[in-house]
Amino acid sequence: MTRQPLRLAILEAERVLSAAGVASPRTDAELLAAHLLGVERTKLMMVPLVDPPVVEALQALVRRRADRIPLQHLVGTAHLGNVTLSVGPGVFVPRPETELLLAWGLATLEGVDRPVVVDLCTGTGALALATAHARPDAQVHAVEVDSQALAWARHNIDQQAAAGDTPVRLYAGDVFDQTLLMELEGLVDLVLCNPPYVPEGTPVPPEVRDHDPHGAVFGGRDGLDVVRQVVGCAARLLRPGGGLAIEHDDTHGGSVPALLKARRVLADVEDHADLAGRPRFATAHRAAPEL
Template identity: 45%
Template sequence: MNLLLSEVALAAVRLAEAGVDSPRADAEELAAWVHAVRRGELHTVRDGDFDARFWAAVARRENREPLQHITGRAYFRYLELEVGPGVFVPRPETEVMVGWAIDRLRGLDTAEPVIVDLCSGSGAIALAIAQEVPRSRVHAVELSEDALVWTRRNMAKVAEGRRVALHHADARTALSELDGTVDLVISNPPYIPLDEWEGVATEARDYDPQLALFSGPDGLDMIRSLERAAFRLLRPGSWVAVEHSDQQGGAVQRIFLEELGWSEAADHRDLTGRPRFVTARKEGRRG
């Protein structure tokens, strides 16, 4: 075993003792970032090239600073995005919802489907859809000026960003000019109940923006507002997809009621088998 791999093994132990969920993977990612190689290429780093800055990065992660803030990058489907203070770090769980949306869009007969990503944050969802559904017209809506700094960076970095229209607006009232014309509304909104603050992982609670995390006493205030926004934006027969916590599946599904003009409301699981997002189809006028 070379020096770097030995140091990675020691770092993984330290990170595990600090309570990091994925200590070995994080240690490898930090080593790869510091040495400018891929994780699978760590064995190629010669002992004489070992960079002691690795241990400074490990110390930051040991203090529960998010891995993505240290490296400045987050991976989402086929994208490498820039992230940092002021923007929500995209999670792997959201990739499953985006995969569902992409499959739905690819099955449409529409020449240029119109998609609205509400609470866009880093732009991960909007950019992934633009990349994987080349004929789509994507609108990304974000309220936070701090988050918009990162959204703009990622739109400029990703080639498909030129096909994403970015709107600095409130997701609840944005894009009235598109009312009744949208083929898919998708969102990863804030959904943590306010009284669960202490139970939130340190990386999220202390580093992700509060605006992207918390939403009323039961965590569903924004989702209720997005239900109304989605109904306004969608054309009849089109779909909405909204992420939620693994404890909220039934509650979110009940927001998209038949008497409110929705059908086929269903909850979907993520790669760990936990309830993760609800989808529903707009049928027509509200009852």
């Protein structure tokens, strides 16, 4: 059995993925190879030759990726902050854009001892778990309405707890429920949310259209149906000085800050761009009570 150069197999994988319209063909080819070999992507150069069955397995994975099955579904994981999350059909795959929102939230918690954090629309549990990992002293609550997403979140929370992280408290709940987390009203230091926010009818890539749950992506005609409820829920939960960060569509750079400013109890409203310079998330703080 003649061993084959891994470099050539990756080049062929890149060619196939590029022809299929995959946005990052070289990166995806290397990540699929690293997944198969059980090494980090940066260590691929240390594997110059592979057996033919490895090349065949890589080709099979590449064909599935060329069919626009999400890379994360093929490797079974996604990442946010310093945590690795199990993902697959039935749950929204965390995106790199959310890293900046997480960083803002963690910066807001600096100097706060044993903070109380709520992650609304948690999906896989990504923001909640990344926060709990970075702040072991935090009391983190995660809320999700969809039963399939709840199962993925529970699995990820159990995995992280087994690895030694502070357990996240998971709730089956709906941000449209005015009584959600009533026991935490006025006590929360940070509310984070990556809600469904894409306006209905917006063209999206096949990976999103065919594999992310519709209800986790689209937020009504203007994309703001869930965002409006999140703003109200957060205003009720936050303590004076507590922070709020909501991810939004790149068409919402004006509308989401306007929703925050419309709440008299919220102040310091700002909008933030992603690494591509597009409007991506809005933040605010709960104002101190008037004397």
